[in-house]
Amino acid sequence: MACPSSKSNVTTHAHSNQEEKRAHRLRLSACVTKHLNLHLHLDFDRHVIRGRVALTVEVLEDRFSTLTLDSSDLSVVSVTANGQPARFSLGPKHSFKGTPLEITLPFDLSRGQHVIVEVTYETSPSATALQWLTPEQTAGKKHPYLFSQCQAHHCRSMIPCQDTPSIKHTYYAQVSVPKDLVTVMSAVRDGQEVDPQDSGRIIYRFRQTVPMPSYLIAIVAGALESREIGPRSRVWSEKEFVDKAAFEFSETEAMLKTAEELAGPYVWGQYDVLVLPPSFPYGGMENPCLTFATPTLLVIAHEISHSWTGNLVTNKTWEHFWLNEGHTVYLERMIGRCLESEQFRQFKAIGGWKDLQDSVNTFGANNPLTNLVPSLQDVNPDDAFSSVPYEKGFALLYHLEEQLGGPEVFMGFVKSYIQRFAYSSVTTEEWKNYLFAYFKDKVDILNKVDWNAWMFTPGMPPIRYHYASSSVPVQAKDQDLNSFKQSDVKTLSSHQVIEFLSLLLQEDPLPLTHVKKMQEVYDLNAYMNAEIRFRWLRLCVRSRWEEVVPLALKMATDQGRMKFTRPLFREVFNFEKFRDEALRVFLAHRAGMHPVTSGLVSKDLKVDVSNAASQ
Ligand SMILES: CC/C=C\C/C=C\C[C@@H](O)/C=C/C=C/C=C\[C@@H](O)CCCC(=O)O
Ligand SMILES: [Zn+2]
Numbered sequence: 001m002a003c004p005s006s007k008s009n010v011t012t013h014a015h016s017n018q019e020e021k022r023a024h025r026l027r028l029s030a031c032v033t034k035h036l037n038l039h040l041h042l043d044f045d046r047h048v049i050r051g052r053v054a055l056t057v058e059v060l061e062d063r064f065s066t067l068t069l070d071s072s073d074l075s076v077v078s079v080t081a082n083g084q085p086a087r088f089s090l091g092p093k094h095s096f097k098g099t100p101l102e103i104t105l106p107f108d109l110s111r112g113q114h115v116i117v118e119v120t121y122e123t124s125p126s127a128t129a130l131q132w133l134t135p136e137q138t139a140g141k142k143h144p145y146l147f148s149q150c151q152a153h154h155c156r157s158m159i160p161c162q163d164t165p166s167i168k169h170t171y172y173a174q175v176s177v178p179k180d181l182v183t184v185m186s187a188v189r190d191g192q193e194v195d196p197q198d199s200g201r202i203i204y205r206f207r208q209t210v211p212m213p214s215y216l217i218a219i220v221a222g223a224l225e226s227r228e229i230g231p232r233s234r235v236w237s238e239k240e241f242v243d244k245a246a247f248e249f250s251e252t253e254a255m256l257k258t259a260e261e262l263a264g265p266y267v268w269g270q271y272d273v274l275v276l277p278p279s280f281p282y283g284g285m286e287n288p289c290l291t292f293a294t295p296t297l298l299v300i301a302h303e304i305s306h307s308w309t310g311n312l313v314t315n316k317t318w319e320h321f322w323l324n325e326g327h328t329v330y331l332e333r334m335i336g337r338c339l340e341s342e343q344f345r346q347f348k349a350i351g352g353w354k355d356l357q358d359s360v361n362t363f364g365a366n367n368p369l370t371n372l373v374p375s376l377q378d379v380n381p382d383d384a385f386s387s388v389p390y391e392k393g394f395a396l397l398y399h400l401e402e403q404l405g406g407p408e409v410f411m412g413f414v415k416s417y418i419q420r421f422a423y424s425s426v427t428t429e430e431w432k433n434y435l436f437a438y439f440k441d442k443v444d445i446l447n448k449v450d451w452n453a454w455m456f457t458p459g460m461p462p463i464r465y466h467y468a469s470s471s472v473p474v475q476a477k478d479q480d481l482n483s484f485k486q487s488d489v490k491t492l493s494s495h496q497v498i499e500f501l502s503l504l505l506q507e508d509p510l511p512l513t514h515v516k517k518m519q520e521v522y523d524l525n526a527y528m529n530a531e532i533r534f535r536w537l538r539l540c541v542r543s544r545w546e547e548v549v550p551l552a553l554k555m556a557t558d559q560g561r562m563k564f565t566r567p568l569f570r571e572v573f574n575f576e577k578f579r580d581e582a583l584r585v586f587l588a589h590r591a592g593m594h595p596v597t598s599g600l601v602s603k604d605l606k607v608d609v610s611n612a613a614s615q
């Protein structure tokens with residue numbers, strides 16, 4: 001199984017942070033959480049969760065008596081170990097890792113023993129995992145709403161835990177909410193009852209029997225309704241959106257079946273989709289049993305694919321995030337190939353290459369965060385997030401596919417990799433060793449791959465792609481403007497319009513006359529498809545079209561998906577004349593934004609939020 005030629009490449013960058021990693025490994029290797037038993041009381045008046053979590057912890061070394069949990073902005077009330085009071089203290093606060101919770105057990109344990117550690121605590125109103133929405137911020141306007149987003153390490157602001165993707169555990173949860181609200185979690189629903197402590201509340205129960213990392217724990221509470229969309233699927237949202245959502249995600253079962261044929265059985269039982277309010281910061285989040293999606297997400301194949309790549313086989317640390325995302329994009333596009341065509345897959349790959357180029361341009365081609373396997377020493381994963389792990393990861397897998405025998409052959413490897421590493425967490429080195437073992441008859445081909453360039457070198461990949469039918473845009477000359485006609489765009493599918501605008505975004509800004517003519521003839525302002533609208537508004541702001549600035553800022557604030565919100569704010573900020581307007585609008589909306597989104601936009605706009613007042 002071991003592949004000597006692969007090892008040296010993968011370990012070269014690890015020198016600088018060896019010490020910290022060793023300390024981290026020692027801490028992790030001392031014990032592992034096997035199960036969480038959660039009691040959560042959602043307090044919508046104070047915007048806090050009162051929680052009690054019992055962690056079943058397996059000890060991995062002799063004379064074990066100190067347990068360190070991750071926490072962030074938690075008030076810890078008490079700790080017990082096997083029912084006996086335990087001493088605890090909070091360590092120094094790290095800027096983004098939070099505060100370690102050091103627990104001293106009242107007894108020593110030996111390797112192989114288990115202990116149940118129970119922590120009673122309360123979250124902070126500014127917990128980074130949570131967004132509390134007022135009724136006015138919801139579609140129904142009557143009830144408040146709460147949702148979580150734990151990836152990469154925000155779970156610790158909701159639950160004290162071993163908040164690392166290298167540890168997997170099951171969980172059981174009982175959640176008390178006001179009786180007008182419904183709550184759902186990333187687990188299978190296990191019944192409900194009136195809260196015996198308060199008849200105005202209901203307790204909902206959930207069980208997650210598949211071991212999973214902490215970042216996949218998720219909760220939502222609001223005036224939710226659901227509709228059945230398949231034999232193992234329901235769609236959840238506020239009632240104003242639920243029928244539309246049921247229609248939009250009606251292809252879920254067909255995609256699940258296709259994914260099972262490609263990757264193996266779906267092990268999570270239920271696959272539901274939750275459509276969140278528009279401030280949710282990501283298009284979708286692959287929470288097990290319950291994908292979270294924004295209203296701007298139209299295709300669910302990516303989140304479905306995570307049920308295998310990411311949720312079943314998980315990156316061991318966030319440096320190896322490309323294992324989650326690159327394989328998921330690969331599987332997502334294989335689903336597209338099965339349900340549509342190879343041409344459709346190629347088309348999506350072309351779009352992905354442009355997204356990669358866009359991220360490389362934004363970060364800078366020499367920025368180490370554009371490495372496929374970056375060092376995240378002292379880097380907040382939220383700051384490192386981009387299309388790179390998705391699209392450089394996909395590009396590497398597609399390159400290997402081409403070298404090793406085509407889609408069927410390479411999908412055979414991906415399926416085998418999933419089966420080999422299911423229920424565990426992996427590093428790039430383990431992935432690569434398995435690749436060399438699986439293709440043991442093609443090691444000469446694998447040895448020709450420039451692994452160091454792919455993994456540890458910033459910028460675009462070391463090869464140029466010639467995906468089928470990528471055309472180079474030709475900028476119109478002034479005298480060509482009269483030849484623009486409505487049918488140029490009207491006859492295109494939405495995928496093609498997105499591709500067309502992406503091509504233009506890769507070029508120098510268009511002359512203002514050209515974007516104005518495009519609007520006159522194609523009426524692109526009327527498009528409500530978020531992927532189209534986002535690209536069009538960016539293009540117009542880059543061409544310094546002043547009248548479009550309010551539309552761009554409106555889109556940046558009407559919804560909060562960071563993929564759209566951050567570049568739109570940045571684009572207006574870079575338009576010198578409207579820099580102050582971008583800042584004004586951001587500060588006016590900041591209080592209602594998701595905490596992670598507002599933090600990242602404030603960095604993008606160089607706002608010192610510690611002094612800036614929100615209105
Ligand atoms: C190299 C990057 C290192 C670490 C990244 C790990 C986590 C990043 C953290 O910021 C959370 C990311 C959550 C992503 C959730 C869903 C995405 O797949 C959505 C993609 C963007 C979109 O479509 O809106
Ligand atoms: Zn993903």
